[in-house]
Amino acid sequence: MNNPVYTVSKKFRAGIIGATGMVGQRFITLLENHPYFETAGLAASGRSAGMTYGEAVEGRWKLDIPCPENIKKMVVHDASDVAGFAEGLDLVFCAVNMKKDEIKALEEAYAKAEVPVISNNSANRWTPDVPMVIPEINDFHLEVIETQRKRLGTKRGFIAVKPNCSIQSYVPMLAAIRDLVPTRVVATTYQAISGAGKTFREWPEMIDNVIPYIGGEEEKSEKEPLRIFGSVEGGVIVPAASPLITTQCIRVPVTNGHTAAVFMDLEKKASKDEIIARFREFSGKPQALRLPSAPEHFITYFDEDNRPQSALDRGIYGGMGVSCGRLxxxxxxxxxxxxxxxxxxxxxxxxxxxxxxxxxxxGWI
Known part of the structure; x- marks a missing residue:
């Protein structure tokens, strides 16, 4: 992409809560040399607190790219020490493995410490004044942050969340054809083992195996798209009433990449070429602002019958693009x-x- 519209003169100091897990490790690699953010603090459970990060993840580094050497030397903080860890940070990314009520309390504590929280967790996805955002689709939901700040009594602090990983494999295409009014959707997702935070080394039972159940995924996959498609009324997000979505979520022996097989009814008629054109042309605020992580094309449509494939296509635009085919x-x-x-x-x-x-x-952070 061309040079970004927005640049910073001084990088924001970012903390990562849950830094030792797989998603925390992804945050570390993504923030290395990022033009807006620098990793200024790492936090995890009390078990890792006080160790260097290299010690904390020794034998537990899950990614196929190495941990940055400077990160290995950083000391891990106790995530529960909110005041101590939050000091000097401009924002935190949160990806922790805790009970939902504990996550909600932790994220609100950081927000009340005037540190914006960008969360990978599901605990706050249905809090009415917490925006759950796919930036190309519903960036306008960010306006509810003002309502949330009033509730929390904060000036800077707030929580924003991303939706479940599974819905990213079909919701972008549904968003691209919203003008054709999808009414009924059947989606079966075939989800990689990294979605459970695992590798084949840690989960050998998944080799040559399929598990037809992923706890909680089907409810998320059916309901979260309606919140993404929802409206802002009275300072809170009101979910859309349609389309009616039913799903099955299946764990498959793939390292990375969630695939979805989708069936849909549309209220308005369109040709195959018209639908594909909508897929290929769909873009949003990240593309308009040329944000650093934004894919040049949000949706890539493949004409080949045997695409998309997880091994070939999951990494499109650095893993930030979505692909589809076989319409x-x-x-x-x-x-x-x-x-x-x-x-x-x-x-x-x-x-x-x-x-x-x-x-x-x-200008939110």
């Missing part, structure tokens, strides 16, 4: 297609970093 008519529904997104980049840490870039560019 065709169906015997029961109007149309069907296959979608793919990188679950730990667009679907997790990368999506959160893109939200933070948008928040910075629009």
């Amino acid at each position: 065709r008519t169906d015997t029961m529904f109007d149309w069907k297609f296959v979608g793919l997104s990188h679950n730990t980049l667009r679907g997790a840490a990368g999506g959160a970093v893109l939200i933070a870039e948008l928040l910075a560019a629009e």
